[in-house]
Amino acid sequence: MNQHVIVNADITRGTINRNIYGHFAEHLGRCIYEGLWVGEDSPIPNTQGIRNDVLEALRELRIPVLRWPGGCFADEYHWKDGIGPREQRKRMVNTHWGGIVESNHFGTHEFLLLCELLGCEPYIAGNVGSGTVQEMSEWVEYLTFEGESPMAELRRQNGRDTPWTVKYFGIGNENWGCGGHMRPEYYADLFRQYRTYVRNYGSNRMYKIACGPNIDDYLWMETVMKNAHRFMDAISIHYYTIPGDFWLGKGAATGFPDEEWGITIRKAWFMDELITKHGAIMDRYDPERRIGMIVDEWGTWFDVEPGTNPGFLYQQNTIRDALVAGITLNIFHTHCDRVVMANIAQLVNVLQAVILTEGERMILTPTYHVFNMYKVHQDARLVDTHTLPEGSDDETKEHPTFSVSTSTKAPGRLNISLCNADPQASTEVRLEVRGLNASALRVTGTVLSADVKDAHNTFDAPDTVEPRVFDDFTIEGSMIRATLPRMSVTVLEVSAN
Ligand code: AHR
Numbered sequence: 113m114n115q116h117v118i119v120n121a122d123i124t125r126g127t128i129n130r131n132i133y134g135h136f137a138e139h140l141g142r143c144i145y146e147g148l149w150v151g152e153d154s155p156i157p158n159t160q161g162i163r164n165d166v167l168e169a170l171r172e173l174r175i176p177v178l179r180w181p182g183g184c185f186a187d188e189y190h191w192k193d194g195i196g197p198r199e200q201r202k203r204m205v206n207t208h209w210g211g212i213v214e215s216n217h218f219g220t221h222e223f224l225l226l227c228e229l230l231g232c233e234p235y236i237a238g239n240v241g242s243g244t245v246q247e248m249s250e251w252v253e254y255l256t257f258e259g260e261s262p263m264a265e266l267r268r269q270n271g272r273d274t275p276w277t278v279k280y281f282g283i284g285n286e287n288w289g290c291g292g293h294m295r296p297e298y299y300a301d302l303f304r305q306y307r308t309y310v311r312n313y314g315s316n317r318m319y320k321i322a323c324g325p326n327i328d329d330y331l332w333m334e335t336v337m338k339n340a341h342r343f344m345d346a347i348s349i350h351y352y353t354i355p356g357d358f359w360l361g362k363g364a365a366t367g368f369p370d371e372e373w374g375i376t377i378r379k380a381w382f383m384d385e386l387i388t389k390h391g392a393i394m395d396r397y398d399p400e401r402r403i404g405m406i407v408d409e410w411g412t413w414f415d416v417e418p419g420t421n422p423g424f425l426y427q428q429n430t431i432r433d434a435l436v437a438g439i440t441l442n443i444f445h446t447h448c449d450r451v452v453m454a455n456i457a458q459l460v461n462v463l464q465a466v467i468l469t470e471g472e473r474m475i476l477t478p479t480y481h482v483f484n485m486y487k488v489h490q491d492a493r494l495v496d497t498h499t500l501p502e503g504s505d506d507e508t509k510e511h512p513t514f515s516v517s518t519s520t521k522a523p524g525r526l527n528i529s530l531c532n533a534d535p536q537a538s539t540e541v542r543l544e545v546r547g548l549n550a551s552a553l554r555v556t557g558t559v560l561s562a563d564v565k566d567a568h569n570t571f572d573a574p575d576t577v578e579p580r581v582f583d584d585f586t587i588e589g590s591m592i593r594a595t596l597p598r599m600s601v602t603v604l605e606v607s608a609n
Pocket of ligand 1: 457
Protein backbone atom coordinates (compact mmCIF):
# COMPACT_ATOMS: atom_id res chain seq x y z
CA MET A 113 0.00 0.00 0.00
CA ASN A 114 1.33 3.44 -0.91
CA GLN A 115 0.85 6.47 1.26
CA HIS A 116 0.88 10.12 0.33
CA VAL A 117 1.55 12.38 3.31
CA ILE A 118 1.35 16.17 3.31
CA VAL A 119 3.39 17.88 6.00
CA ASN A 120 2.61 21.57 6.45
CA ALA A 121 5.80 22.53 8.24
CA ASP A 122 4.64 26.09 8.81
CA ILE A 123 1.40 25.12 10.61
CA THR A 124 1.53 23.84 14.18
CA ARG A 125 -1.32 22.52 16.25
CA GLY A 126 -0.28 22.60 19.89
CA THR A 127 2.54 21.29 22.04
CA ILE A 128 3.24 17.62 22.67
CA ASN A 129 3.52 17.59 26.46
CA ARG A 130 6.68 15.72 27.38
CA ASN A 131 4.67 13.97 30.11
CA ILE A 132 3.03 11.90 27.37
CA TYR A 133 6.33 9.99 27.57
CA GLY A 134 5.74 9.14 31.22
CA HIS A 135 6.08 5.76 32.93
CA PHE A 136 4.50 3.80 35.76
CA ALA A 137 6.16 1.64 38.42
CA GLU A 138 4.05 -0.40 40.81
CA HIS A 139 4.88 -2.72 43.69
CA LEU A 140 4.04 -5.63 41.44
CA GLY A 141 6.11 -8.67 40.56
CA ARG A 142 9.73 -7.74 39.86
CA CYS A 143 9.17 -4.12 38.88
CA ILE A 144 10.28 -2.36 42.08
CA TYR A 145 12.18 -5.18 43.78
CA GLU A 146 14.93 -6.55 41.52
CA GLY A 147 13.94 -4.34 38.56
CA LEU A 148 14.77 -1.04 40.23
CA TRP A 149 15.64 -1.66 43.88
CA VAL A 150 18.31 -4.19 44.81
CA GLY A 151 19.36 -2.67 48.14
CA GLU A 152 22.62 -1.10 49.15
CA ASP A 153 24.26 -4.44 50.04
CA SER A 154 23.52 -6.07 46.71
CA PRO A 155 26.39 -7.42 44.55
CA ILE A 156 24.57 -5.71 41.66
CA PRO A 157 26.19 -2.28 41.32
CA ASN A 158 23.80 0.31 42.70
CA THR A 159 23.38 3.89 43.83
CA GLN A 160 21.93 3.93 47.32
CA GLY A 161 20.09 0.69 46.51
CA ILE A 162 18.90 1.50 42.98
CA ARG A 163 20.58 -0.61 40.31
CA ASN A 164 22.98 1.35 38.12
CA ASP A 165 22.46 -0.47 34.81
CA VAL A 166 18.72 0.20 34.84
CA LEU A 167 19.28 3.78 35.99
CA GLU A 168 21.69 4.44 33.16
CA ALA A 169 19.37 2.98 30.53
CA LEU A 170 16.39 4.91 31.86
CA ARG A 171 18.30 8.19 31.96
CA GLU A 172 18.86 7.85 28.24
CA LEU A 173 15.06 7.91 27.70
CA ARG A 174 14.72 11.31 29.42
CA ILE A 175 11.71 10.08 31.38
CA PRO A 176 9.63 13.15 32.28
CA VAL A 177 7.36 11.72 34.98
CA LEU A 178 7.01 8.49 36.95
CA ARG A 179 3.80 7.25 38.58
CA TRP A 180 4.01 5.24 41.84
CA PRO A 181 3.20 3.15 44.00
CA GLY A 182 0.28 1.70 41.99
CA GLY A 183 -1.99 0.65 40.43
CA CYS A 184 -4.14 -1.51 42.59
CA PHE A 185 -1.34 -1.48 45.14
CA ALA A 186 -1.91 2.25 45.74
CA ASP A 187 -5.28 1.77 47.42
CA GLU A 188 -3.79 -0.65 49.92
CA TYR A 189 -0.59 1.24 50.50
CA HIS A 190 -0.05 2.93 53.83
CA TRP A 191 2.84 5.26 53.33
CA LYS A 192 3.97 5.32 56.96
CA ASP A 193 4.89 1.63 56.58
CA GLY A 194 7.56 2.69 54.09
CA ILE A 195 9.55 5.30 56.04
CA GLY A 196 12.19 5.16 58.76
CA PRO A 197 15.00 2.62 59.23
CA ARG A 198 14.46 -0.12 56.65
CA GLU A 199 15.05 -3.03 58.98
CA GLN A 200 12.24 -1.75 61.21
CA ARG A 201 9.69 -1.31 58.45
CA LYS A 202 6.57 -3.39 58.55
CA ARG A 203 6.55 -6.50 56.39
CA MET A 204 3.16 -7.00 54.81
CA VAL A 205 1.39 -9.11 52.23
CA ASN A 206 0.99 -7.78 48.72
CA THR A 207 -2.54 -9.11 48.42
CA HIS A 208 -3.13 -7.89 44.90
CA TRP A 209 0.00 -9.20 43.29
CA GLY A 210 1.02 -12.74 44.09
CA GLY A 211 0.45 -12.67 47.84
CA ILE A 212 4.16 -12.19 48.43
CA VAL A 213 5.87 -10.40 51.28
CA GLU A 214 6.32 -6.68 50.75
CA SER A 215 9.31 -5.51 52.76
CA ASN A 216 8.49 -1.82 52.39
CA HIS A 217 12.19 -1.22 51.76
CA PHE A 218 11.26 0.91 48.80
CA GLY A 219 9.12 3.73 50.16
CA THR A 220 8.66 7.47 49.87
CA HIS A 221 12.33 8.43 50.27
CA GLU A 222 13.54 5.74 47.88
CA PHE A 223 10.96 6.67 45.23
CA LEU A 224 11.85 10.33 45.38
CA LEU A 225 15.54 9.45 45.24
CA LEU A 226 14.82 7.44 42.09
CA CYS A 227 13.03 10.44 40.58
CA GLU A 228 15.95 12.70 41.47
CA LEU A 229 18.42 10.28 39.91
CA LEU A 230 16.29 10.05 36.75
CA GLY A 231 15.64 13.79 36.65
CA CYS A 232 11.90 13.15 36.37
CA GLU A 233 8.85 14.45 38.20
CA PRO A 234 7.08 12.22 40.72
CA TYR A 235 3.42 11.37 40.30
CA ILE A 236 2.09 9.84 43.49
CA ALA A 237 -1.14 7.86 43.60
CA GLY A 238 -2.83 8.25 46.98
CA ASN A 239 -4.95 5.71 48.83
CA VAL A 240 -8.72 6.33 48.77
CA GLY A 241 -9.90 2.71 48.76
CA SER A 242 -8.56 1.72 52.20
CA GLY A 243 -6.90 4.89 53.47
CA THR A 244 -8.22 7.86 55.37
CA VAL A 245 -8.40 11.51 54.51
CA GLN A 246 -5.99 12.16 57.37
CA GLU A 247 -3.48 9.64 56.01
CA MET A 248 -3.49 11.26 52.59
CA SER A 249 -3.31 14.75 54.01
CA GLU A 250 -0.37 13.80 56.25
CA TRP A 251 1.49 12.28 53.31
CA VAL A 252 1.24 15.58 51.49
CA GLU A 253 2.42 17.41 54.61
CA TYR A 254 5.35 14.99 54.97
CA LEU A 255 6.30 15.44 51.35
CA THR A 256 5.96 19.17 50.89
CA PHE A 257 5.73 21.15 54.14
CA GLU A 258 8.79 23.18 55.02
CA GLY A 259 7.88 24.70 58.38
CA GLU A 260 7.25 23.26 61.81
CA SER A 261 4.67 20.48 61.86
CA PRO A 262 4.42 16.87 63.04
CA MET A 263 4.93 15.41 59.56
CA ALA A 264 7.72 17.79 58.58
CA GLU A 265 9.44 16.86 61.84
CA LEU A 266 9.01 13.15 61.10
CA ARG A 267 10.56 13.68 57.67
CA ARG A 268 13.53 15.43 59.24
CA GLN A 269 13.97 12.59 61.71
CA ASN A 270 14.14 10.29 58.68
CA GLY A 271 17.00 12.28 57.21
CA ARG A 272 15.32 14.69 54.82
CA ASP A 273 15.40 18.29 55.92
CA THR A 274 13.97 20.13 52.94
CA PRO A 275 10.65 19.12 51.47
CA TRP A 276 10.41 17.67 48.00
CA THR A 277 8.57 19.25 45.11
CA VAL A 278 5.65 17.03 44.26
CA LYS A 279 3.18 18.29 41.72
CA TYR A 280 1.18 15.34 40.46
CA PHE A 281 -1.10 13.63 42.95
CA GLY A 282 -3.73 11.02 42.08
CA ILE A 283 -6.79 10.71 44.32
CA GLY A 284 -7.10 6.93 44.21
CA ASN A 285 -6.67 4.39 41.42
CA GLU A 286 -9.33 2.41 39.59
CA ASN A 287 -11.86 3.14 42.29
CA TRP A 288 -14.47 1.56 40.03
CA GLY A 289 -12.58 -1.75 40.54
CA CYS A 290 -9.64 -2.75 42.74
CA GLY A 291 -9.73 0.68 44.40
CA GLY A 292 -13.03 0.06 46.19
CA HIS A 293 -15.64 -1.00 43.60
CA MET A 294 -17.34 2.34 43.98
CA ARG A 295 -20.16 3.89 42.03
CA PRO A 296 -19.14 7.03 40.14
CA GLU A 297 -21.43 9.24 42.23
CA TYR A 298 -19.82 7.97 45.42
CA TYR A 299 -16.29 8.33 44.06
CA ALA A 300 -17.01 11.86 42.84
CA ASP A 301 -18.00 12.85 46.38
CA LEU A 302 -14.96 11.14 47.88
CA PHE A 303 -12.76 12.86 45.32
CA ARG A 304 -14.13 16.23 46.39
CA GLN A 305 -13.53 15.39 50.04
CA TYR A 306 -10.03 13.91 49.77
CA ARG A 307 -8.69 16.52 47.38
CA THR A 308 -9.70 19.27 49.80
CA TYR A 309 -7.00 18.08 52.20
CA VAL A 310 -4.32 17.69 49.57
CA ARG A 311 -2.89 21.08 50.51
CA ASN A 312 -0.59 23.46 48.73
CA TYR A 313 2.27 24.14 51.11
CA GLY A 314 4.72 26.98 50.46
CA SER A 315 5.36 27.28 46.75
CA ASN A 316 4.37 23.66 46.05
CA ARG A 317 1.24 23.51 43.91
CA MET A 318 -0.60 20.21 43.75
CA TYR A 319 -2.08 19.10 40.44
CA LYS A 320 -4.97 16.91 41.56
CA ILE A 321 -5.91 14.00 39.35
CA ALA A 322 -9.29 12.29 39.58
CA CYS A 323 -9.73 8.61 38.91
CA GLY A 324 -11.40 8.31 35.53
CA PRO A 325 -13.03 5.43 33.75
CA ASN A 326 -12.03 1.97 32.74
CA ILE A 327 -11.80 1.80 28.95
CA ASP A 328 -15.15 2.87 27.47
CA ASP A 329 -17.11 3.42 30.65
CA TYR A 330 -18.55 6.71 29.42
CA LEU A 331 -21.06 6.81 32.27
CA TRP A 332 -18.21 6.99 34.78
CA MET A 333 -16.60 9.87 32.88
CA GLU A 334 -19.92 11.68 32.57
CA THR A 335 -20.81 11.28 36.26
CA VAL A 336 -17.43 12.20 37.71
CA MET A 337 -17.10 15.20 35.39
CA LYS A 338 -20.61 16.36 36.16
CA ASN A 339 -20.15 16.16 39.92
CA ALA A 340 -16.52 17.08 40.42
CA HIS A 341 -15.08 18.85 37.40
CA ARG A 342 -14.65 22.14 39.25
CA PHE A 343 -12.36 20.46 41.78
CA MET A 344 -9.93 18.63 39.53
CA ASP A 345 -6.92 19.51 37.40
CA ALA A 346 -7.04 16.29 35.42
CA ILE A 347 -8.84 13.00 35.09
CA SER A 348 -7.29 9.68 34.16
CA ILE A 349 -8.30 6.92 31.78
CA HIS A 350 -6.95 3.37 31.62
CA TYR A 351 -6.83 1.21 28.54
CA TYR A 352 -4.75 -1.89 27.84
CA THR A 353 -4.29 -3.53 24.44
CA ILE A 354 -5.27 -7.17 24.93
CA PRO A 355 -5.68 -9.34 21.83
CA GLY A 356 -7.79 -11.98 23.60
CA ASP A 357 -10.13 -11.90 26.55
CA PHE A 358 -8.99 -10.47 29.89
CA TRP A 359 -10.32 -13.40 31.93
CA LEU A 360 -10.37 -16.28 29.45
CA GLY A 361 -6.92 -15.83 27.91
CA LYS A 362 -5.24 -12.63 26.82
CA GLY A 363 -3.01 -14.20 24.19
CA ALA A 364 0.68 -14.99 24.22
CA ALA A 365 3.40 -12.36 24.00
CA THR A 366 5.44 -14.54 21.63
CA GLY A 367 4.55 -17.42 19.33
CA PHE A 368 1.06 -16.00 18.85
CA PRO A 369 -1.15 -17.00 15.89
CA ASP A 370 -0.95 -14.79 12.80
CA GLU A 371 -4.40 -13.27 13.28
CA GLU A 372 -3.42 -11.89 16.68
CA TRP A 373 -1.07 -9.46 14.98
CA GLY A 374 -3.98 -7.68 13.27
CA ILE A 375 -6.24 -7.89 16.31
CA THR A 376 -3.58 -6.30 18.46
CA ILE A 377 -2.97 -3.44 16.03
CA ARG A 378 -6.70 -2.82 15.69
CA LYS A 379 -7.08 -2.73 19.45
CA ALA A 380 -4.16 -0.32 19.76
CA TRP A 381 -5.99 2.06 17.41
CA PHE A 382 -8.99 1.95 19.75
CA MET A 383 -7.12 4.43 21.94
CA ASP A 384 -7.95 7.09 19.35
CA GLU A 385 -11.70 6.47 19.64
CA LEU A 386 -11.53 6.39 23.44
CA ILE A 387 -9.75 9.72 23.72
CA THR A 388 -12.12 11.29 21.22
CA LYS A 389 -15.27 10.08 22.97
CA HIS A 390 -14.11 10.72 26.53
CA GLY A 391 -12.79 14.08 25.35
CA ALA A 392 -16.21 14.98 23.95
CA ILE A 393 -17.77 14.32 27.38
CA MET A 394 -15.09 16.41 29.05
CA ASP A 395 -15.72 19.21 26.55
CA ARG A 396 -19.30 19.53 27.71
CA TYR A 397 -18.20 20.35 31.25
CA ASP A 398 -14.88 21.94 30.40
CA PRO A 399 -15.14 23.69 27.02
CA GLU A 400 -12.00 25.72 27.77
CA ARG A 401 -10.03 22.49 28.16
CA ARG A 402 -8.59 23.47 31.50
CA ILE A 403 -8.76 19.87 32.69
CA GLY A 404 -6.17 17.49 31.35
CA MET A 405 -6.79 13.92 30.28
CA ILE A 406 -4.14 11.57 31.65
CA VAL A 407 -3.82 8.07 30.24
CA ASP A 408 -1.98 6.86 33.30
CA GLU A 409 -2.08 3.16 32.40
CA TRP A 410 -1.72 1.91 28.85
CA GLY A 411 0.18 -0.74 26.93
CA THR A 412 -0.08 -4.38 25.91
CA TRP A 413 -1.26 -7.03 28.35
CA PHE A 414 -0.59 -10.64 27.41
CA ASP A 415 -0.57 -13.96 29.26
CA VAL A 416 2.41 -14.23 31.60
CA GLU A 417 5.51 -16.06 30.41
CA PRO A 418 5.10 -19.81 30.96
CA GLY A 419 6.39 -20.91 34.34
CA THR A 420 6.28 -17.45 35.91
CA ASN A 421 4.09 -16.31 38.80
CA PRO A 422 0.68 -15.34 37.33
CA GLY A 423 0.53 -12.46 39.80
CA PHE A 424 3.77 -10.96 38.51
CA LEU A 425 2.52 -10.01 35.02
CA TYR A 426 5.89 -10.73 33.42
CA GLN A 427 5.70 -10.82 29.62
CA GLN A 428 8.14 -10.71 26.72
CA ASN A 429 8.17 -7.72 24.42
CA THR A 430 8.37 -7.97 20.64
CA ILE A 431 8.29 -5.91 17.48
CA ARG A 432 4.48 -6.07 17.84
CA ASP A 433 4.81 -4.15 21.12
CA ALA A 434 7.01 -1.64 19.34
CA LEU A 435 4.24 -1.02 16.80
CA VAL A 436 1.65 -0.65 19.56
CA ALA A 437 3.91 1.90 21.27
CA GLY A 438 4.64 3.83 18.07
CA ILE A 439 0.99 4.00 16.99
CA THR A 440 -0.24 4.91 20.48
CA LEU A 441 2.31 7.67 20.97
CA ASN A 442 1.35 9.10 17.56
CA ILE A 443 -2.32 9.03 18.71
CA PHE A 444 -1.40 10.91 21.89
CA HIS A 445 0.34 13.56 19.76
CA THR A 446 -2.81 14.02 17.69
CA HIS A 447 -4.76 14.69 20.89
CA CYS A 448 -2.15 16.88 22.54
CA ASP A 449 -4.77 19.57 23.09
CA ARG A 450 -6.36 17.28 25.71
CA VAL A 451 -3.89 14.52 26.62
CA VAL A 452 -1.37 16.10 28.97
CA MET A 453 0.25 12.96 30.35
CA ALA A 454 0.43 9.22 29.71
CA ASN A 455 2.18 6.49 31.67
CA ILE A 456 2.99 3.21 29.98
CA ALA A 457 2.60 0.14 32.20
CA GLN A 458 5.09 -0.68 33.52
CA LEU A 459 8.70 0.43 33.77
CA VAL A 460 10.60 -2.82 34.38
CA ASN A 461 9.65 -6.54 34.24
CA VAL A 462 5.87 -5.95 34.23
CA LEU A 463 3.50 -5.79 31.23
CA GLN A 464 4.86 -3.67 28.34
CA ALA A 465 8.15 -2.95 30.04
CA VAL A 466 10.99 -0.99 28.47
CA ILE A 467 13.50 -3.06 30.44
CA LEU A 468 13.62 -6.70 31.51
CA THR A 469 16.03 -8.02 34.12
CA GLU A 470 17.16 -11.46 35.18
CA GLY A 471 19.42 -11.36 38.24
CA GLU A 472 22.28 -9.08 37.32
CA ARG A 473 21.44 -9.10 33.61
CA MET A 474 19.32 -6.52 31.83
CA ILE A 475 17.91 -6.16 28.33
CA LEU A 476 16.28 -3.30 26.46
CA THR A 477 13.01 -4.21 24.79
CA PRO A 478 11.72 -3.06 21.37
CA THR A 479 9.40 -0.72 23.31
CA TYR A 480 12.47 0.88 24.91
CA HIS A 481 13.85 1.63 21.49
CA VAL A 482 10.62 3.30 20.36
CA PHE A 483 10.62 5.55 23.43
CA ASN A 484 14.25 6.40 22.75
CA MET A 485 13.64 7.16 19.08
CA TYR A 486 10.50 9.19 19.82
CA LYS A 487 11.96 11.30 22.65
CA VAL A 488 12.67 14.03 20.10
CA HIS A 489 8.93 14.78 20.19
CA GLN A 490 8.94 15.71 23.88
CA ASP A 491 7.72 19.31 24.28
CA ALA A 492 7.85 19.85 20.51
CA ARG A 493 5.13 21.58 18.53
CA LEU A 494 2.80 19.22 16.67
CA VAL A 495 3.00 19.91 12.94
CA ASP A 496 -0.06 19.73 10.70
CA THR A 497 0.22 16.41 8.85
CA HIS A 498 -2.32 14.67 6.59
CA THR A 499 -2.35 11.21 5.09
CA LEU A 500 -4.07 10.88 1.74
CA PRO A 501 -5.03 7.23 1.25
CA GLU A 502 -3.94 5.73 -2.02
CA GLY A 503 -4.89 2.40 -3.53
CA SER A 504 -8.29 0.76 -3.62
CA ASP A 505 -8.35 -1.54 -0.63
CA ASP A 506 -8.48 1.13 2.04
CA GLU A 507 -12.16 1.00 2.96
CA THR A 508 -12.16 -2.75 3.41
CA LYS A 509 -9.24 -2.68 5.81
CA GLU A 510 -10.03 -3.63 9.38
CA HIS A 511 -7.61 -1.10 10.78
CA PRO A 512 -4.98 1.28 9.48
CA THR A 513 -1.50 -0.18 9.22
CA PHE A 514 0.11 3.19 8.69
CA SER A 515 0.56 5.96 11.24
CA VAL A 516 2.50 9.22 11.02
CA SER A 517 3.17 12.18 13.30
CA THR A 518 5.36 15.23 12.81
CA SER A 519 6.74 17.72 15.30
CA THR A 520 9.15 20.62 15.34
CA LYS A 521 11.36 22.17 17.95
CA ALA A 522 13.21 24.71 15.83
CA PRO A 523 12.56 26.59 12.60
CA GLY A 524 13.47 24.51 9.55
CA ARG A 525 13.59 21.25 11.49
CA LEU A 526 11.11 18.40 11.70
CA ASN A 527 10.92 14.97 13.31
CA ILE A 528 8.57 12.55 11.60
CA SER A 529 7.61 9.25 13.21
CA LEU A 530 6.16 6.61 10.89
CA CYS A 531 4.75 3.18 11.68
CA ASN A 532 4.17 0.45 9.16
CA ALA A 533 2.16 -2.28 10.93
CA ASP A 534 1.73 -4.36 7.80
CA PRO A 535 3.30 -7.73 8.64
CA GLN A 536 3.64 -8.73 4.99
CA ALA A 537 4.66 -5.76 2.89
CA SER A 538 6.77 -2.65 2.93
CA THR A 539 5.03 0.68 2.38
CA GLU A 540 6.07 3.34 -0.12
CA VAL A 541 5.53 6.76 1.43
CA ARG A 542 5.61 10.03 -0.46
CA LEU A 543 6.14 12.77 2.09
CA GLU A 544 5.38 16.14 0.60
CA VAL A 545 6.97 18.68 2.89
CA ARG A 546 5.47 22.12 2.43
CA GLY A 547 6.67 25.31 4.07
CA LEU A 548 10.37 24.48 4.18
CA ASN A 549 13.16 25.54 1.86
CA ALA A 550 13.06 22.53 -0.52
CA SER A 551 16.47 23.23 -2.02
CA ALA A 552 18.07 22.79 1.40
CA LEU A 553 16.21 19.63 2.48
CA ARG A 554 18.37 17.06 4.30
CA VAL A 555 17.14 13.85 5.93
CA THR A 556 18.55 11.28 8.32
CA GLY A 557 16.63 8.37 9.76
CA THR A 558 16.48 5.55 12.29
CA VAL A 559 14.39 2.41 11.92
CA LEU A 560 13.35 -0.47 14.16
CA SER A 561 12.11 -3.49 12.22
CA ALA A 562 12.11 -7.27 12.21
CA ASP A 563 11.49 -10.22 9.93
CA VAL A 564 9.27 -12.25 12.23
CA LYS A 565 6.17 -11.09 14.04
CA ASP A 566 7.40 -11.99 17.50
CA ALA A 567 11.01 -10.90 17.14
CA HIS A 568 12.33 -9.97 20.56
CA ASN A 569 15.46 -9.61 22.63
CA THR A 570 16.58 -12.23 25.12
CA PHE A 571 19.26 -12.30 27.77
CA ASP A 572 21.39 -14.44 25.45
CA ALA A 573 20.58 -12.43 22.32
CA PRO A 574 19.95 -8.89 23.58
CA ASP A 575 20.38 -7.10 20.24
CA THR A 576 18.02 -9.05 17.99
CA VAL A 577 15.68 -6.07 17.67
CA GLU A 578 17.55 -2.81 17.77
CA PRO A 579 17.45 0.44 15.83
CA ARG A 580 19.63 0.94 12.78
CA VAL A 581 20.29 3.75 10.38
CA PHE A 582 17.49 4.24 7.87
CA ASP A 583 18.54 5.34 4.41
CA ASP A 584 15.93 3.82 2.14
CA PHE A 585 14.69 7.17 0.87
CA THR A 586 15.26 9.70 -1.90
CA ILE A 587 14.67 13.45 -1.94
CA GLU A 588 13.28 15.25 -4.97
CA GLY A 589 12.66 18.90 -4.24
CA SER A 590 10.16 18.98 -1.39
CA MET A 591 9.22 15.29 -1.80
CA ILE A 592 10.78 12.58 0.35
CA ARG A 593 10.09 9.07 -0.97
CA ALA A 594 10.71 6.43 1.66
CA THR A 595 10.27 2.67 1.71
CA LEU A 596 9.22 1.61 5.18
CA PRO A 597 9.99 -2.05 5.87
CA ARG A 598 7.13 -4.26 6.98
CA MET A 599 6.64 -4.27 10.74
CA SER A 600 8.67 -1.15 11.36
CA VAL A 601 8.85 2.08 13.32
CA THR A 602 10.91 4.85 11.70
CA VAL A 603 11.87 8.34 12.78
CA LEU A 604 13.08 10.82 10.17
CA GLU A 605 14.96 13.96 11.09
CA VAL A 606 14.42 16.60 8.43
CA SER A 607 16.28 19.87 8.23
CA ALA A 608 16.18 22.67 5.74
CA ASN A 609 18.60 25.28 6.99
O1 AHR B 1 -0.85 -2.35 35.71
C1 AHR B 1 -1.44 -3.47 36.31
C2 AHR B 1 -2.78 -3.14 36.95
O2 AHR B 1 -3.69 -2.80 35.96
C3 AHR B 1 -2.83 -1.97 37.88
O3 AHR B 1 -2.42 -2.26 39.16
C4 AHR B 1 -4.27 -1.58 37.85
O4 AHR B 1 -4.46 -0.21 38.10
C5 AHR B 1 -4.73 -2.03 36.48
O5 AHR B 1 -5.88 -2.76 36.55
